[in-house]
Amino acid sequence: MISKYRGQFNSSFTEQKYKSFLKILESGLTSIPFRVAETPVFIPSDLQKKLIDAGEEIIKLIKQPDFKALTKDAIPSNWNVPNENEHPHFLTFDFGICKDANGLLTPKLIEMQGFPSLYGFQPELGRVYKESYELPAALTPFFNGLDEQKYVSLLKRVIIGDYAPQEVALMDIDAPNQKTAIDFLITQKYLGIKILSLTDIFKEGNALFYKEEGKKIRLKRIYNRLIFDEVEDKTALFEQCFDPRSEIDVEWITHPNWFYRISKYTMPFLKSEFVPETHFLDTLTEIPSDLENYVLKPLFSFAGMGVIIDVTKADIAEIKDPKNWILQRKVVYEPIVQSPDGGVKLEIRLMYLWADGQEPQLCINLARLSRGKMIGVRYNKDFDWVGGTIGLMEK
Known part of the structure; x- marks a missing residue:
């Protein structure tokens, strides 16, 4: 370019x-x-x-x-x-x-x-x-005039804040085996925080802990990389660790609700x-006549799953929960x-x-x-x- x-x-x-x-x-x-x-x-x-x-x-x-x-x-x-x-x-x-x-x-x-x-x-x-x-x-x-040093300083402020690095952990369902593991490792190099899988963490009262070399360490902040879509059918895991939806004394960076908002x-x-022009499917008063110029997307999906690129009226008619879908005008990439x-x-x-x-x-x-x-x-x-x-x- x-x-x-x-x-x-x-x-x-x-x-x-x-x-x-x-x-x-x-x-x-x-x-x-x-x-x-x-x-x-x-x-x-x-x-x-x-x-x-x-x-x-x-x-x-x-x-x-x-x-x-x-x-x-x-x-x-x-x-x-x-x-x-x-x-x-x-x-x-x-x-x-x-x-x-x-x-x-x-x-x-x-x-x-x-x-x-x-x-x-x-x-x-x-x-x-x-x-x-x-x-x-x-x-x-x-x-914004940032360089690597200024950027890492801001990243530390956001993720670690006023806590010690050992009180903060990057968390995912199975962190070492995620496709983004290289990002986790570089983040650890920058910040010195722990990388933990969900089941590495346990709850006592409302507090969260993990163990390192047999020593119990209190977790104050979670740098959250867990997408709930990935555990929707694995909630039995929570019995081994903690339920993220429970009352826990921890700061979320960032809070899971923002993923949806x-x-x-x-x-x-x-x-x-x-x-691009975008509508909740349940608010449409009429289906566009040029439907070939639109794409149908489920609200609650990750990484493009469930997207219908070549939409037909039959596709729309088959949607059982239209409030959970959007119809969006196609973007023509150059x-x-x-x-x-x-x-x-x-x-x-x-x-x-x-x-x-x-x-x-x-x-x-x-x-x-x-x-x-x-x-x-x-x-x-x-x-x-x-x-x-x-x-x-x-x-």
Whole structure:
């Protein structure tokens, strides 16, 4: 997209450089089970500004005094966790990169979450891309004048706060075997916190503990990476550890309810040039005549599961719980990233940190390249120049 960098990168690219890059990225950590793309993305300043503006419009809605009332039905009753705080600590907004009526690049919102993303992996990814491919020092993956040191300092403030690192743990259902384990390990390297599986934690009274070298250690904060979808049919596990929905004396970073409040559920409330027309299915008075231009999405699903891309009236008629679905105008991705053999589609995730007592701050990004119908592993099998990457911008 910044043509001078793209031309330089493509002309000097070799498979050997790519293999060396991957080897350095995994070195001393773990193998990466998801595909990392051959190339970073070079984000031009005009698109960068539009992305920032789009994010700010969404944050205005989230900061409205009535936002919790607006999203009260977003949280499934059986997964409503007590002691919710006033705002999420993480915001991630995914934008498909398209062209507008004037042929200019513009972002269109695809998904949003009040839940952590790869906040450890992305700065490492940006650094290794720059070093492995000898990219200019003037390029950065960070926003708002941040560098790696300032970013890690803010990450510590959000996740650890005033606690000792051993009182804080990153938690997932089976942390060492998650596809995002490399992100967990880098986060631990940055912050010095524990990585715990759900069953590593036990409850005494309302307090939570884990054991290290036979010693019982009180857990004050949980950096929560557990998505309840993954334990919906495994709640028997809670008998071995603790039920996240119970009254417990722990701080959630971020509280699980925000995963639902800031999600596909929020999109029908957004009216912006950067947000595709979106309706709760149960509020539709009539089905659009150009249904081929829409996509049908379940509210409560993860990683694109259940999405119906080529919607028919019969699909809509078969939906038994329309209040839990949205109908959204399709976003037409433009294949704007030039690979050696054609254009590749792009999605950019803006990643914010929201420290207690401060404003949300746009920090870094995650990008994904695709040649398939949708962004995601299952739509990009057997392709090259696809997968996870990062956007680099001129300082």
